[in-house]
Amino acid sequence: MSELVARGFLRALFHAGQCLLRHPPTHDAVEDAITALQRAAEVLTSGQPEVCLTVGKEAFFLGPRLLPHASIEFHGMRRDLQQRGIDSITVLRGASRRDLTDLAAVAAGHGADLPVGGTVRLNERPVAFAQLETRPLSGLRRTYAASLDALRAVSSGRRLELEKVAGAVDGFLQGGAADAGPSLMLATLHNHDEAMFYHSVNVCLLSLALGRAAGLGDDELRRLGMGALLIDIGRVVLDDPALRLPGRLSNEDWGLVRLHPQEGALAILAATGPGQEIAAQIVLEHHVRFDGGGYPDLEGRRPHFFSRLVAVADTYDAVTGHRPHRPARTPQQATAILLRGAGEAYDPDIVEAFNRMMGLYPPGSLLRLEGGEVVMVTAAAGGDRRAMVVRDREGALLEVPEPVDLAGSRVAEVLLPDEVGVPPASLLEVAEAAAGSSPGRS
Numbered sequence: 001m002s003e004l005v006a007r008g009f010l011r012a013l014f015h016a017g018q019c020l021l022r023h024p025p026t027h028d029a030v031e032d033a034i035t036a037l038q039r040a041a042e043v044l045t046s047g048q049p050e051v052c053l054t055v056g057k058e059a060f061f062l063g064p065r066l067l068p069h070a071s072i073e074f075h076g077m078r079r080d081l082q083q084r085g086i087d088s089i090t091v092l093r094g095a096s097r098r099d100l101t102d103l104a105a106v107a108a109g110h111g112a113d114l115p116v117g118g119t120v121r122l123n124e125r126p127v128a129f130a131q132l133e134t135r136p137l138s139g140l141r142r143t144y145a146a147s148l149d150a151l152r153a154v155s156s157g158r159r160l161e162l163e164k165v166a167g168a169v170d171g172f173l174q175g176g177a178a179d180a181g182p183s184l185m186l187a188t189l190h191n192h193d194e195a196m197f198y199h200s201v202n203v204c205l206l207s208l209a210l211g212r213a214a215g216l217g218d219d220e221l222r223r224l225g226m227g228a229l230l231i232d233i234g235r236v237v238l239d240d241p242a243l244r245l246p247g248r249l250s251n252e253d254w255g256l257v258r259l260h261p262q263e264g265a266l267a268i269l270a271a272t273g274p275g276q277e278i279a280a281q282i283v284l285e286h287h288v289r290f291d292g293g294g295y296p297d298l299e300g301r302r303p304h305f306f307s308r309l310v311a312v313a314d315t316y317d318a319v320t321g322h323r324p325h326r327p328a329r330t331p332q333q334a335t336a337i338l339l340r341g342a343g344e345a346y347d348p349d350i351v352e353a354f355n356r357m358m359g360l361y362p363p364g365s366l367l368r369l370e371g372g373e374v375v376m377v378t379a380a381a382g383g384d385r386r387a388m389v390v391r392d393r394e395g396a397l398l399e400v401p402e403p404v405d406l407a408g409s410r411v412a413e414v415l416l417p418d419e420v421g422v423p424p425a426s427l428l429e430v431a432e433a434a435a436g437s438s439p440g441r442s
C-alpha cells in the first residue's frame with residue numbers, strides 16, 4: 001500500500017476534525033467530511049482486515065514504514081495526538097461512522113475521552129517502536145514543520161517569537177545550501193485547510209533560493225527569509241476567519257485585508273528578537289508594486305529590494321496553489337504571469353533572475369513525455385535535466401519512482417499534481433536518494 005493511500009486517510013481525518021471544530025455535528029459540512037473519512041478508511045483497509053498507523057515522536061508510520069510527506073503535512077495533528085497519549089490508530093475494515101467521528105473529534109483535540117469503538121482502536125500497536133523505519137525526516141521537512149508551528153503559535157494567540165522564526169530560516173539555509181532543487185520541490189506543498197501557513201513557508205523557501213541565486217550572503221538571507229515567512233502574519237493578527245483563506249473577498253473583507261501589511265509589520269516590531277526592522281519592512285511592502293501601485297501607498301518610494309523579491313515569490317506560489325475560486329495553475333502559467341507584469345507589478349530584473357533559477361521546467365514540474373510516461377523534474381535549472389518516472393507508458397503508478405535523464409526526451413504536455421495523483425513534494429526523499437546525495441538530511 002502506498003504512502004498516498006495513508007496520506008489520503010490522514011488528510012480526511014484532519015479535515016473532518018477541522019469541520020467538527022468549526023461546525024455543530026449535524027452541519028452538512030461535518031456530514032460530508034465524515035462520509036469522505038469513511039471512504040478513505042475503506043480505501044485504507046481494502047484487501048486487509050485492519051491497518052495500523054503509528055503516531056511517532058516525529059512522524060507517522062504505516063506499519064513499520066515512515067510516511068515522510070504525510071508527517072510534515074499533518075505535523076500539528078500528529079503532535080496533538082501524541083500529547084493526548086495516542087501512539088497508534090488501528091482502523092478495521094468496515095470502520096463505523098460513529099467510531100470515525102469519535103476519532104476525528106480526538107484528532108481535533110476536543111473529544112472528552114478517547115474513543116473505544118470496536119472498529120477504530122487506539123494504542124493497540126502491533127509494530128514495536130524498535131521495528132519502525134529509522135531513517136530521519138529530511139532536515140528540510142523538519143524545518144518546514146517547525147515553520148508551520150511557529151505560524152500556528154501566533155494564530156492560537158501566543159506571542160510572535162522571532163527567535164523561532166529565525167531558527168526556522170536557519171534550518172532552511174542549512175538544508176538548501178548545497179542544491180536549490182530539494183527546496184524548490186518542497187515548496188510545491190500546499191494544504192487546503194491551512195493554505196495561508198503553507199503559502200508563507202513556500203514563499204520563504206522560494207525567496208531564499210532566489211536570494212541565494214542573486215548572491216546574497218547568509219546574514220542577508222536570514223533577514224530576507226524572516227520577512228518572507230511572516231508576510232501574511234497580519235492576516236492572523238487581524239483574526240478575521242475570512243482573511244485566513246486566500247481567495248475572493250467581499251468589499252468589506254477587502255478593506256480589512258488591505259490593512260494586513262501594516263498590522264503584520266506592527267506585530268513584528270512589537271515582538272522581541274533579531275532582524276525585526278527589515279522583516280517588518282518586507283511585510284509592510286510586499287503588496288506594493290514595482291511601479292508604486294498596490295498597497296499601502298508609499299508615496300512614490302520604491303519598495304526595498306527584499307520586498308520586490310518576496311513579491312515575485314508570493315505571486316508564483318499563489319498562482320501554483322489551489323484557491324477557493326480557481327484551480328491551481330502550472331509553474332509555466334505562473335512564470336508567464338510574472339513576465340507579463342515585469343516592469344509594472346514586478347521588478348523586471350528579479351523576474352528574470354527568478355525565471356533563470358526555475359528554468360523552463362522547475363523542480364516539481366510534472367511532464368508527460370512524448371513516449372507517454374509521466375515524469376517529475378527533480379534538478380534545478382542549470383544542472384542536469386534530472387527527473388523521476390512516476391507513471392509508466394501505460395499510465396500505471398510506479399510504487400518506486402525511477403530516475404531518468406531528460407536529455408533527448410521531448411515534452412508532450414505539462415500536468416498538474418491533481419491530474420497525476422502524486423504530489424511532487426512526496427517524492428523528495430526518493431529524488432534525493434536517486435541523486436546520490438542528501439542535501440536536506442541532518
Ligand SMILES: [Fe+2]
Nearest residue numbers: 231232286287
Ligand atoms: Fe499578503
